[in-house]
Amino acid sequence: VESFALLGDGFLVALRPLNLLLVFGGVMVGTTVGMLPGIGPINAIAVLLPVLFATGIPPESGIILLAGIYYGSQYGNSISTILLNIPGTASSVVTAIDGYEATKQGRGGPALATSAIASFVGGTFSILGLVLLAPALARWAIRFGPAEYFALMVFAFAVLSSLSGKSVAKGMVSAAVGLLVATVGLDPNSAVPRFTFGQLRLFDGVDFVVVTLGLFAVSEILHLLAETEPGKEVRTSVGRVMITGKEFAASRWTMVRGTIVGFFTGVLPGAGGTIATFLAYSMEQRISDRDGTFGKGDLRGIAAPESANNAAATGALIPLLTLGIPGSGTTAVLLGALLGMNVTPGPLLLERNPEIFWGLAASMFLGNVFLLVLNLPLVRFFVRILELPRWMLLPAVAALTFVAVYAVNASTLDLLLMTGFGVLGYGMRRAGFPLAPVILGVVLGPLMERSLRRSLALSGGDWGVLFSSPITLAFWGAAVLGVLGPVVLRRVRRHLPPA
Amino acid sequence: VTEPSVGAGGAPSIDLPDAGFLPEPDAGPGGTPRSPMLRTDRVAGILLLLLGAIVALEARTFRVAFLTDPLGPRALPLLVAGLLALCGLVLIRRPGPEPAWPRSAGLLRGGAGAGVFLVYSLLMQPLGFGVSTVAAVAGLGLLFGGPPRRVLVVGVVTTTLLWLLFVPLLGIPLPMGWIFTGGRG
Secondary structure (H helix, E strand, C coil), X not given: CHHHHHHHHHHHHHCCHHXXXXXXXXXXXXXXXXXXXXXXXXXXXXXXXXXXHHHCCCHHHHHHHHHHHHHHHHHHHHHHHHHHCCCCCHHHHHHHHHHHHHHHCCCHHHHHHHHHHHHHHHHHHHHHHHHHHHHHHHHHHCCCCHHHHHHHHHHHHHHXXXXXXXXXXXXXXXXXXXHHHHHCEECCCCCCEECCCCCHHHCCCCCHHHHHHHHHHHHHHHHHHHHCCCCCCCCCCCXXXXXXXHHHHHHHHHHHHHHHHHHHHHHCCCCHHHHHHHHHHHHHHHHHCCCCCCCCCCCHHHHHHHHHHHHHHHHCHHHHHHHCCCCCHHHHHHHHHHHHCCCCCCCCHHHHCHHHHHHHHHHHHHHHHHXXXXXXXXXXXXXXXXXXXXXXXXXXXXXXXXXXXXXXXXXXXXXXXXXXXXXXXXXXXXXXXXXXXHHHHHHHHHHHHHHHHHHHHHCCCCHHHHHCCHHHHHHHHHHHHHHHHXXXXXXXXXXXXXX | CCCCHHHHHCCXXXXXXXXXCCCCCCCCCCCCCCCHHHCHHHHHHHHHHHHHHHHHHHHCCXXXXXXXCCCXXXXXXXXXXXXXXXXXXXXXXXXXXXXXXXXXXXXXXXXXXXXXXXXXXXXXXXXXXXXXXXXXXXHHHHHCCCCHHHHHHHHXXXXXXXHHHHHHHCCCCCCCCHHHHCCCC
């Protein structure tokens, strides 16, 4: 009940003209970049960061804009997935199964409408979960000491590394590379330069914006260059973008179930939208696929992953805001954004900066309404953008990326590093090393090292402190389970006859 | 219609017990079969062992004049070096299935793209934002198969829009280079 009073205050923040404009701008940019190849929410947010820091925008307005891009991109993603079978991120792969099938049958319009409504249901109802669960989690986490935080971060790394790639070892390599990049620069405790190779420019460390844009934006363009067959362009037709009441009635419980599954999966650090969509789809298939229509353009096969996807995106904000622990690449960039605006997410955020948490929650209600109302009529406009040839769109995206990075520090070294990380990122994604754990490592690295060193300073160098409380033991246990679970499941599946 | 960029890109794909309805993402075109000894994962494993060794050697040189905390600046880098080497060994011992690398023409285009980025990075400062951006956009446009005259137009339009966005609208200065400042800037 208290939550809802505070949420009311949040609406006062979200309804300020500037913030209203930023929600609107954020969700529109989010939809566009979620749809287009080569950009994506991570890149859009990272490109905007230097600009936001330079303008000195209030943090609640900044996060309202960036979060708008984050959840708005989930809507945009489904447009290119359903119409063109191009899932921009792994969390839309499941939507492609029935979504693209529906488009091939000439039912792209109803498929898009289903996706938008399911996204709205998932996005909106999960905010209620956020508002109810986050304060409780913050109250519990307020007792965490450095040892608990260290164990929690190990848990987040373990789960993200083992779930985001095919091989646990590769996921751990990615996380380790990120942690290594995070140590570059002067050690905050002793002022010893680490891995700076005598470069004064590196004493401040490598800016995570440079790493992020290199790994995601530059490498994506290199990837698209290596894949493009010149002369192949995109054409598509949408048809009527609406669904009938009967079609909606058939999938409304699907959306509710997808929302619940998605929300709780999203709250777990590392699990995130991809797993939520898989779980929601396979669960829905088991519950309601009586006539075997799943995979043949069934609208419920779109409603389940789309509601789960959006609910998971909101759920993932809970560990980010209340614990300061992001569980995915995009939320890691959001953490970097908050830290850059001098806001430290954690159990005290709700008390110290209520306008940030409640303002954000309220703005997300508005943003989801904007997305639902605007998306359907604007689908044709978005498709026109999608039809821009790659030789027009992608070079412009690349130039924006380079100019934005250069504008921050006026540093040639930053540009060279970004290019280097682009090549590294291309090689990594080709060889099957996931990129999200790298970003998590770069952003969490300093916090992780600080909590490790602080807990050992408190214990006088006794490593036992890391395993000394029930909470730390629970996180360590969960981390081991996170790494070994998928391996064991794979073994078990190998010994079972195929179902 | 192009192939799904997720599957082909080797970007996140997950292994769940009942994820069997997904097509195998590695089954892309243009995969080059290699001899079993020189698999991508083995090469990566060797590189990781090397990286781990370099990190460990470098970390041993981090010396502090006085003890600030029991761990000091070395501990985390050493842990990371150990983790890298361990994962490298795992990849050498048990390499996964060979990923599909693009055909050589594709790799060549990608390499040319990296070259454009490298030159762009180096020329942004001395040549100025304007000239270097027009050239970089046009160069990339050509690599993506755009017609020569039109990619130049895209380059000029993009550069103008970026200048409008950054300089007058956001008030963030960009290097203009000697062409616009007559050798004074």
